[in-house]
Amino acid sequence: DSGVTQTPKHLITATGQRVTLRCSPRSGDLSVYWYQQSLDQGLQFLIQYYNGEERAKGNILERFSAQQFPDLHSELNLSSLELGDSALYFCASSDGTSGGASETQYFGPGTRLLVL
């Protein structure tokens, strides 16, 4: 158990809908990262938050947004869903204090999203 929790574990919805994925980082971790894993694209970085502020952006669509709250939990909002958004969405956290190449990210169990 990495200490990172994600809810829900599974989500089935229809095209055009909006969903919210939730992540609670490990105790004490200030940085939260969101990744998307799909069969054709592999594991791709979406966005990072550090202590409530956006720190880095990756291949995140405009239909997607995220935020990190004062209690450090994070939410990833996916709107106007398309069939191609079906994927595993992972949250990871790190302590955010050391920075650089040596800071390890610990991953949550993921949310499996299926868009029908």
Next chain:
Amino acid sequence: SQELEQSPQSLIVQEGKNLTINCTSSKTLYGLYWYKQKYGEGLIFLMMLQKGGEEKSHEKITAKLDEKKQQSSLHITASQPSHAGIYLCGEKAAGNKLTFGGGTRVLVKP
């Protein structure tokens, strides 16, 4: 952005046999991470390598980073069914994001 190439893409090994997975970059790696993912589940951190020539071991898994810091290998000795899963190498890029290789699927036959 640099890409990480993993080989092989998949591997079937008899229980008790050794296996090796490779991760290659076209540029210098400044932080190389190995994770294991059980099918459809989260990633489990295995090891992180940073220095050229560095080698780390945990139980029956050994990871190495070459002197030029462009290639890493993950070696499993005397494989067991519990070693089955997808092994992913990841490189720490700007902004602390991880860029991953395509993964290596390992199946251990009892």
